Amino acid sequence: MDKYLIVGLGNPGDEYALTRHNTGFMVLDAFAKASNAVFSDRRYGFVAETSLRGRKVFLLKPTTYMNLSGNAVRYWLNHENIDQQRLLVVSDDVALPLGAFRLKANGSNGGHNGLGHIQQLIGQQYARLRMGIGADYRQGGQIDWVLGQYSHEEMDLLQPSINTAVKMIESFILAGIDITMNQFNKLGKKPAPNPSPREGEIPSEV
Secondary structure, eight states, X not given: OXXXXXXXXXXXXXXXXXXXXXXXXXXXXXXXXHHTOOOEXXXXXXXXXXEETTEEXXXXXXXXXXXXXXXXXXHHHHHTTOOGGGEEEEXXXXXXXXXXXXXXXSOOOTTOHHHHXXXXXXXXXXXXXXXXXXXXXXXXXXXXXXXXXXXXXXHHHHHHHHHHHHHHHHHHHHHOHHHHHHHHGGGGOOOXXXXXXXXXXXXXOO
């Protein structure tokens, strides 16, 4: 049976619930709910198991905190002997406006510390789904922004993209990365309601 590892990045603890930096957790929670999968506290993270048309799917929300996300990803890839091409990581992204999203087959970490640590441990060759959180903060205010909670209005804008992300994960598992990118990335482009990261300011997330 083919195995897949779907990872949502975030920070554990109630104080981080519904923060922009936990958007990856939120996507995985939505996927788990749609799959009737239940998370349990296991090594390096909360893990749920489900299946999709004969494919075994592991859902992982690392409890390592963002900067050490790679420890959880590498462990579960090795523990379950999962091919890295069947890994998908979901993260927040300040470079995309709220509600936008983009799926990529590989690439740089874009200044995201969670993706950066994963890259240090397993390289750049893994799929990632970036969920836009916007960049409506003053220079130097990025940490407060990403660790701030979504407002009700922002959640109204984000929820349709979370619903679409669930469908994208299903497509990634059943149809593969190329078909999923071709089908969904055009839907993820939204006019920017928030400014991009400040000119000269390199995104450096916590």
